[in-house]
Amino acid sequence: TAEGFHLRLLEHVRKTVKPGDASNMIATIDNYCYTVESGMNVGDVKGKILDDIVLETNPTTVLELGTFCGYSALRIARNLPENSRFFTVEFNPEHAAVAKEIIHTAGMDDKIQMLIGPSQEMIPQFKGMGVSHFDLVFVDHEKDLYKPDVILLEKEGLLKKGSVIVADNVVYPGSPDYIDYVRNNPKFKSTNYMSELEYHKDVVDAIEKSIYIG
Numbered sequence: 689t690a691e692g693f694h695l696r697l698l699e700h701v702r703k704t705v706k707p708g709d710a711s712n713m714i715a716t717i718d719n720y721c722y723t724v725e726s727g728m729n730v731g732d733v734k735g736k737i738l739d740d741i742v743l744e745t746n747p748t749t750v751l752e753l754g755t756f757c758g759y760s761a762l763r764i765a766r767n768l769p770e771n772s773r774f775f776t777v778e779f780n781p782e783h784a785a786v787a788k789e790i791i792h793t794a795g796m797d798d799k800i801q802m803l804i805g806p807s808q809e810m811i812p813q814f815k816g817m818g819v820s821h822f823d824l825v826f827v828d829h830e831k832d833l834y835k836p837d838v839i840l841l842e843k844e845g846l847l848k849k850g851s852v853i854v855a856d857n858v859v860y861p862g863s864p865d866y867i868d869y870v871r872n873n874p875k876f877k878s879t880n881y882m883s884e885l886e887y888h889k890d891v892v893d894a895i896e897k898s899i900y901i902g
């Protein structure tokens with residue numbers, strides 16, 4: 689069952705990866721998901737779209753909502769400039785524990801700061817941690833939290849003119865209230881990138897990029 693995916697993935701990673709190599713870790717996770725069982729990582733196809741948006745944005749302060757096993761955290765961290773700050777939030781402690789080990793094994797501890805707890809409680813703490821705003825936010829957690837969390841980010845003053853919100857799964861499983869909100873809000877300029885569900889060529893999914901114009 690998908691229930692213990694994160695533990696089975698960790699076992700596989702421990703036996704196969706080359707430590708200290710984030711790209712090898714990413715490839716190992718993708719290979720496991722294509723050949724053994726698929727997990728809810730953003731994957732290689734949508735991951736490439738995420739990579740391109742990160743490289744185009746060149747962000748110095750980044751937030752990820754939904755760490756899961758750390759796959760997208762590695763994809764993002766791999767493309768960040770030296771002096772950047774990257775926070776990833778995970779509410780499930782079992783998933784966070786696996787992500788911590790995967791990030792450590794990939795040698796990316798010093799690039800990624802993981803916070804464990806509900807996003808609604810973590811977001812209000814960033815100002816107190818010296819974060820003025822986020823240049824890029826990757827939203828990839830519970831679909832029903834996309835809209836409230838983006839609203840909270842704005843309320844907390846953590847979005848600045850030009851801040852980029854990248855949302856996964858806007859088609860499958862979908863986050864209709866988020867899409868409706870962000871596309872009909874004059875403060876955002878949104879672009880849809882049609883793609884496919886991770887590890888499932890035959891299922892449509894999409895990434896939505898929304899630039900905050902304030």
Ligand SMILES: O=c1[nH]cnc2c(O)c(F)c(-c3ccc(F)cc3)c(-c3ccc(F)cc3)c12
Nearest residue numbers: 728729730754828829830856857860861885886
């Ligand atoms: O929960 C998620 N967070 C982030 N990204 C996700 C993602 O990229 C996914 F593709 C799925 C997904 C949904 C349906 C499915 F058939 C396969 C995978 C989920 C998800 C959603 C609800 C669930 F009950 C179980 C998994 C997530």
Ligand SMILES: [Mg+2]
Nearest residue numbers: 730828856857
């Ligand atoms: Mg996702």
